[in-house]
Amino acid sequence: MKRIILLPLNMVLNALGVNVNHFWALLGAKLKMDFRRVPNSFQSSGKKQTLLKQLIIYSVLGGVMVLSLYRIPDLILQLSIFFSFLIVYEGTILLTEFTSVLFDERENQILLPRPVNSRTLLLVRLVHILVYMGNIAFALSMPFAIYLAVNYGFLAILFMISALLCAWFTLLLSVGFYMTLSRFVCAERFKDVLNYFQIGLAIVIMASYQLIPNFIDEANMEQLAFRSEWWSYFIPSVWFAGFTRFIAGIGVGTDVYLALIVVLVTIAGSLVLIRALAGGFTSIISEAGADSSKPARISKVKSQKNWLSKLVSLLCVSNVERTGWDLAMSHVRSDRKFKQQVLPMFVYSIIMVIVFLRPSINDFSAYIAELGDSFKYVMFILAAYFGTVGISVLPYTDTPEAVWVYEVASTRNKFHIQSGAVKAMLFTFYLPLYLLYLVPIIWIWGVSVVPYIVIGASLSACLAIVSVRIQKNALPFTEARDMVNKGTYTLRMFLGMTIIGLIIGLIYLLTFLHVGVSIALCALMPVLISLSYRTIRNRK
């Protein structure tokens, strides 16, 4: 029975040039390992619970999406918007969290000396990632599927199939870009340019989301309709919307072509990626691991600038906290995977600002004047929350076995290490983002809004600091970069942003009061931040 079910899949694998036996053996081993917990006294909850919790939260996020879609009467528009959201979300997770998995070099010594071809190696990695991205797509889509089941019946099941296909498409698209890049850049240089490429892809993904308003035809929610333009058929989310309607048997006009595009793009995309572009994959992971075999080299130690060193000492309440700061910073400088996870978030932040403010080039001075009268400066507070991502990434490392350092350390205040590391993240990533944003804020809205920005920035920082408590005992660099943990940082960012919405509401209320109240509150902010740090530091 199992063989009959697997037969068509195996035929596809053969057509892709993949070794079927190697593929199933490797995939089976990887999935088995994902759910076997490695003992580590500093790890938090079990892997199955972690995954389940994540999926529930994704479903809630999908539910929020349904709340904004259910009033739209046009099915293709609903589907197009949902698939756009899905592609952007999955693309974001892939870029920030799964890129390091794709090019992971930790298994090099196990896999590369064995006779496994590049196509098999690449497809195993892709399908392994797809299992997790598919889970996320499933959880995000479930509430909308329930809505569709109530209104359209059987369409809901077909929609779920489309959603999974959409996850595969997003994976193909992003990895296709990576592998194409590997054709032009030698394997040794690939790891160096990967970060820049990630940033470029992040811009493309977020910017493409901005196309959505262009195919909406009406400002009134109840009368929104899909505006069919020739260029709208170049947008992947529209393809998947048409595909879903077509396979549900309720397709109209161009849906057959859209369905054909989906079929062709996914089949042709898989063939091109696995058959033609996989060749360089082994070279990339081989060279990604080359660093570790590099003989120890005495690097030029840049002495920390004197004033900066003094400032850091001032910001840290103990030597242990200072050690936590230094530990985090040296890790940030040397860990490529850390950068791969954190840097794209800054791009998302900047793009989010541009998206919200929607600059008009036609009459720029009038646009700036109009903007200056608006409340839109709070959007910077929302977007800057991406700058706290370093805190979420802090517990994860490729070498969790180094956790013994904490176990044998004679210090009683281990959590000072964590508070020091969190301070380093906020100082290095979050503060500069605000300093950057203050330039346009002051230029457009003037200094009078600075107190509100300070309050927003401080409360967001408090939120990020307190959220560390959710990570329970996860001290810096103590947890393995497990597949099960993937998706966590992005999810935390989006969930955090919903709370930032409340902070923005509070600031809105403050604008009705005398500005002196806000200035007085600004003076209170250091106390609040200090209290937040105590929640981390004073744990037993």
Added chain:
Amino acid sequence: MSQTSIKITGLRKSFGKGDSKKEVLKGIDLSIESGQVIGYIGPNGAGKSTTVKILCGIHTAFEGDVEVMGMPLRGNSTGVKQKIGYVPENGALYEALTPREYLNLVGTLFDMSKELIEERTLSLLKYFNMEQQMDVRMNTFSKGMKQKILIIAGLINNPDILFLDEPLSGLDANSVILVKDMLTRLARQGKTIFYSSHLMDVVEKISDRIILIDDGQVIADGTFEELQQDNNVSLEQVFAKLTGGEELNIEAGMLDDVFKN
């Protein structure tokens, strides 16, 4: 007539770029006959592991030509890999699996039948007195136990050439005797053993030929007797003389100053 199992011509390998570029291998030329036991020795950072990793297909970017069992490594690495076994120093295990699961995976990657994998797994685990741990997850194993599994995984496909990179790391005295015995038997069967280590006593005892590299270059190549400058020195002394280790005793005296206060 013996066959050439490994032929290396002008092998070069660098890491990094620009100012931080470090040339680890600076043009290695070697020809190794089938059935030879090669002791590949050198100080830390000499390029031993890098050479082994290139020969096993772990590092794919290098300059020069490498032929293994008459097949060029470039462009035919899966064919070459069918005929080799690799025992790394450490770390190359899926530790969340049991030895049975892991060795079954490795055997499958060599296209072996289930029956053959099971048979070899049992025999080799028995040889290393580990049959009791066959179904225990490896993340609970000691370093030495993990090392035994690495050795078994390197042997499971009955390779023509066995590459060993510091294989005795973490093994107890009895296990070291077992491994030495195993290597001698494998050599008798005509397998090529490429043994990279800095443990001179083992290399001295098991090797037909010793290749000494330093700073990415072969500085000595021959039998132990050929490398001896006079009849009464050990390989350790030959090594120290050729790699400048004789000066280390003087530098070691500096340590006394470090702990004075």
